[in-house]
Amino acid sequence: MTTKLYTYWRSQAAFRVRIALALKGITAEKVTLDLLKGHQNAAEYRALNPGMVVPTLIDGDGPPLVQSLAILEYLDEEYPKPPLLPADIRARAHARALAQMVAVDAHPFIVPRVRKFLEEKIQLKEKKRVEWVRHWLDEASRAVEEALLRDPRTGIFCVGDAPTIADICLVAHFASVKLFGARDISQFPIAQRIFTACMALDAFAGEHPLHQPDAPAGGEERV
Numbered sequence: 001m002t003t004k005l006y007t008y009w010r011s012q013a014a015f016r017v018r019i020a021l022a023l024k025g026i027t028a029e030k031v032t033l034d035l036l037k038g039h040q041n042a043a044e045y046r047a048l049n050p051g052m053v054v055p056t057l058i059d060g061d062g063p064p065l066v067q068s069l070a071i072l073e074y075l076d077e078e079y080p081k082p083p084l085l086p087a088d089i090r091a092r093a094h095a096r097a098l099a100q101m102v103a104v105d106a107h108p109f110i111v112p113r114v115r116k117f118l119e120e121k122i123q124l125k126e127k128k129r130v131e132w133v134r135h136w137l138d139e140a141s142r143a144v145e146e147a148l149l150r151d152p153r154t155g156i157f158c159v160g161d162a163p164t165i166a167d168i169c170l171v172a173h174f175a176s177v178k179l180f181g182a183r184d185i186s187q188f189p190i191a192q193r194i195f196t197a198c199m200a201l202d203a204f205a206g207e208h209p210l211h212q213p214d215a216p217a218g219g220e221e222r223v
């Protein structure tokens with residue numbers, strides 16, 4: 001069975017799916033799209049993903065899978081081991097909530113099509129666009145840190161002592177925080193500790209944006 005992932009090195013959403021595939025031990029062929037060159041808008045790709053965004057996962061003969069959070073849940077249902085959600089139903093809701101704080105509440109503000117709109121239609125200069133991106137990243141970092149601080153279920157990882165979708169989304173978020181030079185992660189000590197615990201695992205570290213075949217040397221890129 002062929003598994004194929006359409007990805008981009010700096011994409012938070014694609015990073016989430018790369019981590020989940022690695023945790024599940026699934027090898028996927030990577031098809032890289034250059035989002036800054038607009039490859040995602042090509043007609044052939046639009047036929048796979050009407051949102052014209054990465055990731056898209058092709059898993060065997062079924063139709064393309066889109067939306068990273070939906071793909072994470074699909075992978076967890078289709079390949080249950082190891083689980084990406086805790087067993088307890090309230091803890092599952094908590095893991096999903098933490099994941100959504102970064103993936104749903106912040107990430108959409110910083111994607112290339114929004115930055116392009118700010119540049120071309122609102123005429124926001126690069127310095128202001130960087131400020132915009134860092135602001136939304138900081139907001140989510142603060143929210144996640146507070147949630148982790150308050151919750152007795154916070155363990156080695158976000159919810160207990162095994163990685164879940166919350167950790168996947170947290171790591172993808174803080175990788176962006178570092179790449180976009182937002183507030184120093186040490187200001188979010190619990191998130192920083194969990195980020196470090198995750199990055200000690202090959203499934204997380206090996207799929208880091210800077211280790212991707214399409215990452216530019218030095219990881220530098222315009223906003």
Ligand SMILES: N[C@@H](CCC(=O)N[C@@H](CS)C(=O)NCC(=O)O)C(=O)O
Pocket residue numbers: 010011012013014035040052053054055066067068069103111112113114
């Ligand atoms: N909610 C979507 C977000 C997908 C998304 O916006 N991906 C970005 C990269 S992280 C993208 O492909 N953007 C292309 C663009 O903005 O033109 C998901 O989680 O899959």
